[in-house]
Amino acid sequence: MSDTVWIALFRGVGGKTQLPVKPLREKLSQAGFHRVATYINSGNAIVASDRPREDAHAAIAKLCAREFGFEKDIYLRSLAEWERLIAHNPFPEAAKTGKVLHAAILAAKPDNADVTALRAHAVDGEGIVVVDRVAYLHTPHGFGRSKLADKFDRGIKVSNTARNWNTVARLAGLARAAAKEA
Template sequence: MSDTAFIVLFRGVNVGGNKVARMETLRKVLGEAGFGKVATYIQSGNVVLTSVRPAAEVAAIIEKVFAETFGFSSRVTIRSADAWGRIVADNPFPQGADEPKRLHAVLLDEAPEAGAVERLRELATPTERFVLSEGVLYLFTPDGFGISKLAGAMDRVLDVPLTARNWRTVLTLLEMAGKAA
């Protein structure tokens, strides 16, 4: 069985000085846990690694090792490099690629309940657009993600485990995964 490259996203790590986890330490402990080609991108919990294990098992091991190492838990979202490539290829907002900090991929680990997406749509400004497709909410906020009421309400309205990354990060992680594969 050959190694699969995975993108692993931690939620709420190193944001605002809270839940601090040094990426150097994370790379070391994940390597010691048996994962290959461990690399991190910026300080907010983006990891690329390889494993022969299935995604669910990789996520469970990582969550356990992380909590033991840093003394707090962080839920991870995991996608294979192939799935990540489809996320990039399926981007419905190609104009957002020119403004990578205004386009986000919001990865949902569960499907939201019926009606949640429509409630979210009600919060969108006239310039904001989003499309939910196969567990990814593509969010284009030309006026800025940080001031978007829609972006700020996603957790509450969708009420499912999710994590967002701007398009620059999405593309960088795809490139890193390609090198790890």
């Protein structure tokens, strides 16, 4: 079986919750993952493994809990899934300014009524579109100033973790590089 390149997204890293990247890379490598990379200290890792998703996810979660006391949600997406996330972006113009577009990886599909209720908080130019289990948030006036963004986490009513488009693109590049190393 050939390796799958996985993008691991750790929810809630930052502030009081730290996941130090150098020790994380070392521990992931020791756990048998290959071509390990991390991107900024906000909960992003690239690994390659021949393990199926469930096994890779369980191994990463167990390692993070044991070594770092990290017991929050971890989302695992294959490089192919990440490429689809990029391809299905409903705000292609916003992708050119990476900080005004966010992709939130959702644990489950949200109710349409909850997405509609969130749209009511959008001001002129803002938008939210859900494609599969990804919510795309366009906040042209700034994510930190957006009422839509402020209400998103509770309003979507499913566990999630979001990355701005600059991070989405950078993780894609790291994952593509890991796939070429195979």
